[in-house]
Amino acid sequence: MPVIFTRNGVRRGVLRGIPLLLGIAPFGVVVGVIALRHGLTLAETLLMSALVFAGASQLLALELWTNPPDILAVAIAALVVNIRMVPIGAALSFWLDHMRGWRLWTSLFVTVDHSFALSVAEHRAGGRDAGFLLGLGVLTWIAWVAATAAGHVLGAAISLADDNPIFFAAPASFVAILAALWRSARQDVPPWLLAAATALGAQALSLPAPMPLLAGAFAGAALGAWREGREARP
Incomplete structure (x- = not known):
C-alpha cells in the first residue's frame, strides 16, 4: 500500500497528540521558569523554544548559560544531547523517504521523541498517511512554546527560592532519559x-x-x- 500525505492524516495526528499535552505542559513550564531565573526575557525564551524545540537540551543549555553566554559551548552541549535524533530520523524512513519539500523539512523540524513513538505505533498498525507525523509534531511544537511562555510568566509572578525542587528538573530529566535507554x-x-x-x-x-x-x-x-x-x- 503506497504512502500518502493528506489533511485527514494531519488531523488524526493532532487528535492523537492531545493526551501528550499532559506531559509536555508541566515540563515546558519548568523550562520557562528556569529560563527566567537565568535572565532570559520572555521574547528570548519564546525564540529559544521555537527554534530549539528540545526540552532536555534546552535545560542543559540553561544550566551552562552565562552572561554573556558561551554560544559555542552551549551549542556543542545541546548537540551531544540531541544526537539521538539522527537514528530517530532514520527509523522514520518508512514515511520520510516518501515526502518532499516543505512537508519533509517541517516534519523533520517538529519531530520529537513523543511523535516518533506514536508514529512508529501508527505505522505498525497499518497506517500509511505521513501527514500523521506532521500533525503530531505541529501540535507538540505549539504546546511546547506556549508552556514555556506560561512558565516564564508564572516565574515572574511568583518568587521561587533557589532551593525550590523545581530547579532539580534538569538533572531529573537526564536521569529519566537514562532510564528510558x-x-x-x-x-x-x-x-x-x-x-x-x-x-x-x-x-x-x-x-x-x-x-x-x-x-x-x-x-x-x-x-x-x-x-x-x-x-x-x-
Whole structure:
C-alpha cells in the first residue's frame, strides 16, 4: 500500500497528540521558569523554544548559560544531547523517504521523541498517511512554546527560592532519559560508569564547561561502540 500525505492524516495526528499535552505542559513550564531565573526575557525564551524545540537540551543549555553566554559551548552541549535524533530520523524512513519539500523539512523540524513513538505505533498498525507525523509534531511544537511562555510568566509572578525542587528538573530529566535507554546491566553499566568517571575527572581538573560533559559523553560512547562491535563479530 503506497504512502500518502493528506489533511485527514494531519488531523488524526493532532487528535492523537492531545493526551501528550499532559506531559509536555508541566515540563515546558519548568523550562520557562528556569529560563527566567537565568535572565532570559520572555521574547528570548519564546525564540529559544521555537527554534530549539528540545526540552532536555534546552535545560542543559540553561544550566551552562552565562552572561554573556558561551554560544559555542552551549551549542556543542545541546548537540551531544540531541544526537539521538539522527537514528530517530532514520527509523522514520518508512514515511520520510516518501515526502518532499516543505512537508519533509517541517516534519523533520517538529519531530520529537513523543511523535516518533506514536508514529512508529501508527505505522505498525497499518497506517500509511505521513501527514500523521506532521500533525503530531505541529501540535507538540505549539504546546511546547506556549508552556514555556506560561512558565516564564508564572516565574515572574511568583518568587521561587533557589532551593525550590523545581530547579532539580534538569538533572531529573537526564536521569529519566537514562532510564528510558536502559537495556541491561551488562550492556549499559560499563559505558555509563566510564562516562561518569571521565566527566568527574575532567571537572576535577577544572576544565571549563562543557568539556567535562563532552569528555564523558565521548568516552562512554566510544566504549559502548567498541563493545557492540566486538560482540557483532562472528
